[in-house]
Amino acid sequence: MSTTTPAAPVKYRTRKRITVGGVVKNLSALVIAVVFVFPVYWMLSSSLKPQHEIMTKDPVFLFSPTLENYTTATGVDLFWTYVTNSLVVTLGAVLLALLVALLASFALARMRFRGRKGIVLVVMMAQMAPWEVMVIAMYMISRENDMLNSIPVLTLIYFVMVLPFTIWTLRGFIAAVPVELEEAAQIDGCTRGQAFRKVIFPLLAPGLMSTSIFGFITAWNEFAMILMLNKDKESQTLTLWLTQFQTAFGSDWGATMAASTLFALPVLIVFLFLQRKAVGGMTAGAVKG
Numbered sequence: 193m194s195t196t197t198p199a200a201p202v203k204y205r206t207r208k209r210i211t212v213g214g215v216v217k218n219l220s221a222l223v224i225a226v227v228f229v230f231p232v233y234w235m236l237s238s239s240l241k242p243q244h245e246i247m248t249k250d251p252v253f254l255f256s257p258t259l260e261n262y263t264t265a266t267g268v269d270l271f272w273t274y275v276t277n278s279l280v281v282t283l284g285a286v287l288l289a290l291l292v293a294l295l296a297s298f299a300l301a302r303m304r305f306r307g308r309k310g311i312v313l314v315v316m317m318a319q320m321a322p323w324e325v326m327v328i329a330m331y332m333i334s335r336e337n338d339m340l341n342s343i344p345v346l347t348l349i350y351f352v353m354v355l356p357f358t359i360w361t362l363r364g365f366i367a368a369v370p371v372e373l374e375e376a377a378q379i380d381g382c383t384r385g386q387a388f389r390k391v392i393f394p395l396l397a398p399g400l401m402s403t404s405i406f407g408f409i410t411a412w413n414e415f416a417m418i419l420m421l422n423k424d425k426e427s428q429t430l431t432l433w434l435t436q437f438q439t440a441f442g443s444d445w446g447a448t449m450a451a452s453t454l455f456a457l458p459v460l461i462v463f464l465f466l467q468r469k470a471v472g473g474m475t476a477g478a479v480k481g
Contacts, residue, residue, distance in 0.1 A: 238449040239261050239452070240257035240258060241446060242258055242260070243444070243445075246446055261449065264450070265448075265451040271433065275430060277343055277428065278429040278431075281343060281411060281429060285353075286354065286407040286411065289355045290358060290400060292351075292355060293359040293403070294362060297359050297360075297361075297362035298366055300363045301363045301367040315359050315360055316360065318356040319356035324416050327416050327417060327420050331420045340421055340422070341423060341426075342422075343427055345421070346422060350410070350414060353414070354407035354411060357406055358406075358407060361399055361402065362396065362400070366392060369391075374391055377391045401466040408462050413431065415432075418431055418432060419432065433451065433455075434451050434452065
């Protein structure tokens, strides 16, 4: 008795319908992308152009690239001092903020105590307040206490600036972790600290990454505080280095664009390194809990 195997079902490839709405959305997205990307392209291309091609009234898109502008930018006196100061201040502020915010956000998310809602409200208000209004007060306090031109003082100020956002975001992440996981770890013999370290902390990676990126960008780009508090060049950072390319004949735009490109690189590197963990964190941490 012969048996026949059933024929495999024929797969038909469905064609995606092209609608007017879809075309409009795609074109709109393309225009928006060009608007945002073009300034970056212009900065990068200008940093590689000779000075006479930058100052011409007709845009030059085809040119022979040169590294002369980068040589000028990095040849400024105390350049590596500025780099070191920026890294010390930024990384110090971010690490301090993460350490303090981790403990504070755990208390706000897990513990119930008198004044808890008031503290959360204060954190929100501090996050929304523009720090530029505090520049004069910070200057007066620093001058009266002989704390001007100090890298540690600047680090503490930047730490205070990024702390509210870090607390608010991490609080949302901790509140999103089921408390049953922590209780189960305690039943298995863990103390509350061990349960936090072994159960909750590994689940906070997206929040830690996203807040690290925000804190790094905030401290790295800050200009007003360093301008007012640190007049001594040896205690300045790269944000003031960007303002040094002035000559008797005007601005050296080639060196300025080269410096701006170098200034943006650390932020880009940090974002690319942390983006996998941070993508979920930027949209989840601030809306939970």
